[in-house]
Amino acid sequence: MDPRLRQLQDSISSCIRDMSPEQLAWALPEKWNAAQVLEHLLLTYTGTVKGCERCLEVGKPLAKSPPTLRQRVRITAIVGLGYMPEGRPAPERSRPKGLPAEKVLAEIGPKIAAMDELLTQCENRYGRVTCLMDHPVLGPLTAQQWRKFHWVHGRHHVRQIRAMRAHMEQEK
Numbered sequence: 688m689d690p691r692l693r694q695l696q697d698s699i700s701s702c703i704r705d706m707s708p709e710q711l712a713w714a715l716p717e718k719w720n721a722a723q724v725l726e727h728l729l730l731t732y733t734g735t736v737k738g739c740e741r742c743l744e745v746g747k748p749l750a751k752s753p754p755t756l757r758q759r760v761r762i763t764a765i766v767g768l769g770y771m772p773e774g775r776p777a778p779e780r781s782r783p784k785g786l787p788a789e790k791v792l793a794e795i796g797p798k799i800a801a802m803d804e805l806l807t808q809c810e811n812r813y814g815r816v817t818c819l820m821d822h823p824v825l826g827p828l829t830a831q832q833w834r835k836f837h838w839v840h841g842r843h844h845v846r847q848i849r850a851m852r853a854h855m856e857q858e859k
Contacts, residue, residue, distance in 0.1 A: 691838035692803045696796050698845045699725070703792070706852070711788045713855055721848045722788035728844055729791050730781045732798040735833055738820040739805035743812070750818035750827035758826035765825065766835045771843035778823040802837070806830040 688696075703711070706721065714720035719727065742749050754762060764770045809819050810830035818827035828836060 688800060688803050689806075689834050692799055692834055695838050695841040695845075696799050699728070699795060699841065702845045702848045702852070708788060710852070710855060713851065715851070715854070719783060721851055722791060723783035724844050724848055725788075725791045725795055726783040726786050727777055727781055728841055729786070729795050729798055730783070731840065732795070732802045732837065734780060735802050735837065736798065736805055739802070739809050742809050742819055743805070748809075748813050748817050749820040751821055752827070754818075754826040761825050762828070762832065765839055766828070766832045769835075769839050769842075771839050775824075780823075799837075803834065806833055 703721065703725070711722040711725075712720050714723070738749065764772075806819075807830070810817075813819065815831065816829060818829055819833065821827050822833075822836065825836065
């Protein structure tokens, strides 16, 4: 498995270790709770898995066109520099739908592993420098860029969950 995605799996596991159902459901006003954040991450991994599966089924990458200048700047900031901007609303398809927390917790680690495996299959078939499919904000990404995006994005949300835990501890 890609080292960054392995680190992501480990970070998610450690940040939610020993969280009770009540803690997973706790949220600040107008914010997602930890279970919703994890569901959001799961939905992004599921989307990448489905995209890779489609690439492999149709026998070609699904990226529509080269990245625009604006997309290149965003790719450089997020994928290149590891900077995830705060406050950007999630695309509709990656917003939490209300999956049970137990289901999300059971599926998130295996979904990261499946995503990595499918990205590797696409990369082996189409090449390391080929953009596979379009991210809804960043545009076309290579397999390695997808891995790095998910690592940066996941790290961003792990920090949010850790901050929630710290806030809950202060309230005790």
